[in-house]
Amino acid sequence: MKIVLLGAPGCGKGTHAQRLTTELGIPHVSTGDIFRQNLKEQTELGKQIAGILAKGDLVSDEITVAIVRDRLSRDDCKNGYILDGFPRSLVQAEALESFDKLDVVVNIDVDYDTIIKRISGRRFCPKCSGTFHVSHLTSDTCPVCGDTLIIRSDDREEAVRNRLEVYESTTKPLIDFYRQRGLLKTAKGDGTVEENYANILKVLK
Ligand code: ADP
């Protein structure tokens, strides 16, 4: 199954995608993770996008589409994938449509107040890419791999506000785009992680 998870920053896309990838046995393709990996390894791309990510702006469609297209063309994506963080603009959605055919787009619906609360308590593991909320942590070490957790630079207040604006203007129109194509399903995302995940599984059945 070829799945896109859609939703505002902090809606839980990454958390649910990680579970789905195990449950469904298809790869999790996260553009955010790919970009952060490049930052960490200080690749050419990483140097080019560092400032963009820190501000919470979008990487150019041209760069992003090329990366995703290349990733989805690999063998492990033949039987399906979970796309998390892509597409984020109409240009990206149209590009994706031109080279692949999706089965379903799940829009995770969460109100902005919840999002701001979640992101402001979010901690990130630079080693295993896990994301955790302070309310579930007892120290600043990663419960999965033991590395020291950090606050992503784009989780700081200014950047969060900017990311929500970018979402409103550039990403939200994708809801209608996919509704018109009959691909859209909506899953409520403002309950507990378990409840939200169950909502996603329900719409995928
Ligand atoms: P979140 O979903 O929490 O906003 P992501 O990990 O998906 O975070 O993305 C982090 C950052 O990577 C974004 O703020 C943006 O700068 C960049 N990015 C990720 N996906 C895309 C995309 N499809 N197009 C452009 N930029 C992207």
Ligand code: ZN
């Ligand atoms: Zn970790």
